[in-house]
Amino acid sequence: MIFGFAIVYAIISFLNHLCFRTYGLDLGLYTNAMYDYAHGSMANMDMIWDTKELALADHFDLYLILFSPLVYVFGSWTLLIIQITAIFIGAKGVHTYFKDQARIALFASFFFLSYFGIFSALSYDYHSNVIAAMAVPWLFYFVREKRFIASLLVLVFIWIGKENMAFWMVFVTLGLALIYRKDRKSALILLGFSFASFCYFLLVLKVIMPLLSVEGDYLHFAYESLGESMSEAFIHLLTHPIDSLEIFFSNHLPNPRFDGVKLESHILLLISGVAILIRKPAYLLMLAPIYFQKFFHDQPMTWSPGAQYSIEFAPILAIGVFETVRSIKNEKFQKYALIGTAVLSLACTLRITDQPFDHVEESNVQFYKKRHFSRDYNTDAVWKAIDLIPGDKAVCAQNPYLPHLALRSDIFMFPYIKSAEYILISSKEYPYPLQTEELFIEIEKLKVDSKWKIVFEEDGVYLFERVK
Numbered sequence: 001m002i003f004g005f006a007i008v009y010a011i012i013s014f015l016n017h018l019c020f021r022t023y024g025l026d027l028g029l030y031t032n033a034m035y036d037y038a039h040g041s042m043a044n045m046d047m048i049w050d051t052k053e054l055a056l057a058d059h060f061d062l063y064l065i066l067f068s069p070l071v072y073v074f075g076s077w078t079l080l081i082i083q084i085t086a087i088f089i090g091a092k093g094v095h096t097y098f099k100d101q102a103r104i105a106l107f108a109s110f111f112f113l114s115y116f117g118i119f120s121a122l123s124y125d126y127h128s129n130v131i132a133a134m135a136v137p138w139l140f141y142f143v144r145e146k147r148f149i150a151s152l153l154v155l156v157f158i159w160i161g162k163e164n165m166a167f168w169m170v171f172v173t174l175g176l177a178l179i180y181r182k183d184r185k186s187a188l189i190l191l192g193f194s195f196a197s198f199c200y201f202l203l204v205l206k207v208i209m210p211l212l213s214v215e216g217d218y219l220h221f222a223y224e225s226l227g228e229s230m231s232e233a234f235i236h237l238l239t240h241p242i243d244s245l246e247i248f249f250s251n252h253l254p255n256p257r258f259d260g261v262k263l264e265s266h267i268l269l270l271i272s273g274v275a276i277l278i279r280k281p282a283y284l285l286m287l288a289p290i291y292f293q294k295f296f297h298d299q300p301m302t303w304s305p306g307a308q309y310s311i312e313f314a315p316i317l318a319i320g321v322f323e324t325v326r327s328i329k330n331e332k333f334q335k336y337a338l339i340g341t342a343v344l345s346l347a348c349t350l351r352i353t354d355q356p357f358d359h360v361e362e363s364n365v366q367f368y369k370k371r372h373f374s375r376d377y378n379t380d381a382v383w384k385a386i387d388l389i390p391g392d393k394a395v396c397a398q399n400p401y402l403p404h405l406a407l408r409s410d411i412f413m414f415p416y417i418k419s420a421e422y423i424l425i426s427s428k429e430y431p432y433p434l435q436t437e438e439l440f441i442e443i444e445k446l447k448v449d450s451k452w453k454i455v456f457e458e459d460g461v462y463l464f465e466r467v468k
Contacts, residue, residue, distance in 0.1 A: 001106075002088065005113045009087065011367040012122045013080045019375050020382065020400040020429070021364050022080075024048065024413045027125035028402030029055075030064055031076055035407045037068035047402070048413050057213035059220070060204045062160035063128045076404050079126035086134040087118060093137030094318045097144070104326055107338045112137075112318040114342075116268060116349040117310035123365035125403075127308040132161030136172065136315035143176055148189050155193055159200050163209065163220075166201035168289050168312060170194050175286040205230075222298040225252045233296070248295050258300040265294070265305050272348040273317040273341065276324050283320030287313065305352045306360040377428035381458040388456055388463060389422050396420035399432050415442050423452065423464040 016022055024047060033043030033055045043055035043064070055064070070078045094112045098105035112118070121130050135158050142151040155173070159166045177190035210216050225247050226233035237244050249266065251258045277283045290312045294302055302309050321341055328334040353365045363371050386404060389395055394410035396417045401424050405411055412418050414425055415434060423446065431439040446452050446464050456463035 001110065001113070002091075006084070006088070008367055009084045009122055011372070012119070012365060013084060014077070015367070015372060016123065016364055017077065017080055017403065019373070020379060020404075021361070021375075022125050022400065022403045023432075024397075024399045024402030024406075026127060027076075027079060028399075028406045028411070028413075030061075030079055030126060030128075031071070031403055031406035032408075032411050033064045034068040034071050034078065036409075037065045038071050039409075041409075046418075047411055048416070050416075051214050053214050053219075054212045057209055057219065059128075060160075060163040060209055061128045063131055066160075071407060075407060083122070083126045083130055086131045087113070087122075090134030090137055090315060093134070093141060094315070097137055097141045097319060098322060098326070101326065104322055104338065107325075107342050108318050108322040111273075111321070111342055111345050112314055114346050114349055115314045115317070116272065116305060116345075116352045117312075117314045119349055119353060119365060120306050120360060121308040121311045123361065124307040127311075128161045129165060130308055130311050132158045132165045133311045133315055136312075137319060139172070140176070140315075140319050143180070143186070143190065146186060152193070155197070159197065163201070163204045164289075164293065166197045166204065168286075169197040170201065171289050172286045172316075173197060175282040178282040178285065223296050224298055226296055244296075248291075251300075253298075253300065255300075258303070261300055262295055262303045265303055265310070268305050268348045268351065269310070269313060272313075272345045273321040274313075276321050276341070277317070279324050279327075280320050283316055283323075286316050286320075290316075304360065377426065378459040378461070381456075381461040382424075382426065384458065385424055385456045385461055385463040389424070393421045394419050395422045395424065397424040398426060398429050400430055421466045423462075425462050425464075427460040427462075 017027075022028075029045070029047055032047055036043040036055075045051070045053040045055060045058055055061070067078065067082055070082070074081055091109050091113050095105045095109045098108050121127065135154050139151060139154045139158070142148070142154060155169060158169055171194075173190045173194040177187045177194065180186040180190065205218055209218050213219060221229065223233050226236040226244070246252075249262060251260075251262065274284075274287070277287075294309055297303065301307060322338075325334060325337045325341060328337055352360050353367075363369075366372050382401065386401070389405065391408060393408070394412070395405050395408065396412040396414050397405050398414050402411060402413060405424070410419060412420055413433070414423065417423065425439070425443060425446075427440060427443055434442065443462060446462070447454065451467055452464040453467055454462060455465045
């Protein structure tokens with residue numbers, strides 16, 4: 001089973017990278033940050049912003065510092081390898097948690113590895129919340145075994161993945177305290193973990209990140225429908241419950257294109273196991289902040305089943321759902337419940353891979369179709385152009401090319417040329433952040449600009465060099 005999933009994961013993640021379906025946002029940005037850290041520099045957001053905003057002011061992600069030496073070994077593939085490895089470590093945690101019952105351990109591991117949130121995350125670059133989520137099964141295991149030093153170490157590891165991970169842990173450890181409420185010592189320690197998580201969250205969000213930011217504020221509060229700050233959002237939830245519920249379930253943006261996005265995610269989550277957790281409300285408590293950040297967010301992509309925005313459900317459901325199934329005393333009913341749960345979860349994964357509704361790119365996730373293994377233009381020309389770019393030169397490139405060029409000091413997303421000495425673009429590639437017509441115009445401008453000369457041109461792929 002492990003070997004089969006490893007093959008599928010590699011086909012999804014590595015083929016996307018090989019076929020230029022990984023992007024500057026986010027793999028290129030994170031890879032460049034690791035390069036900076038590995039060379040003793042503080043990473044910044046210069047790739048995509050005009051300001052020298054530090055990367056830690058954008059997301060307080062210490063994993064990139066921790067993993068940075070690995071870029072010397074694995075290059076631009078580093079984070080993709082780490083992400084897949086972490087998923088199997090998470091699956092091992094699930095299996096270990098249920099190790100006393102081999103059948104349940106097997107089904108829970110299969111459920112976890114086949115969960116739609118795993119496939120969605122693998123289809124879109126690398127994200128550190130995936131790594132943090134994969135540590136959660138081990139937190140559950142160590143808490144149950146009353147290995148509280150190990151539990152604390154895992155908890156701290158989760159904290160440092162991203163600023164909102166600590167807030168999630170407030171609720172996860174509260175839920176665990178509820179589960180172990182009859183064990184006074186364990187419950188008190190878990191309440192202490194919850195309080196410590198909240199303190200760390202506030203320290204990072206209110207003190208450290210604003211100090212690191214050029215603007216002196218936290219940059220990612222994106223819940224305008226609820227207010228302009230966390231306190232306003234909390235007050236809105238309490239004082240306007242009906243309005244908040246409406247926002248939670250429906251498209252709260254004026255664009256009708258996003259109607260139904262939340263509905264699909266809600267249905268998928270319910271079918272894949274959330275409905276079962278009604279019998280185990282402590283696990284629903286653990287998911288409360290994840291539901292909040294997913295469905296109240298200003299960006300529709302966050303509402304969707306796509307990308308990394310459902311990954312935190314995987315470990316909670318894998319443990320909670322199968323704890324519920326384990327509590328079924330009738331052997332026959334338990335067997336049917338195991339099979340039914342696995343089948344329903346797999347059906348949800350097939351839904352988002354074979355017939356994605358929104359914000360899931362078909363070619364990125366459909367590992368079983370021919371188009372996943374190639375692009376609709378000659379990518380060999382891109383590799384030829386990349387080979388012509390010296391490793392120590394500043395480069396400006398289109399979004400999908402950035403991850404492959406990110407291991408250098410200065411790298412910028414086209415059309416933000418800045419101090420670039422080379423520009424790599426293609427008229428046939430994804431134009432973001434431009435529109436297609438705007439990209440064509442920019443290419444024509446460069447062709448006639450005396451400051452630039454074409455050093456490579458093939459099948460719509462252009463490499464420009466700054467004239468010295």
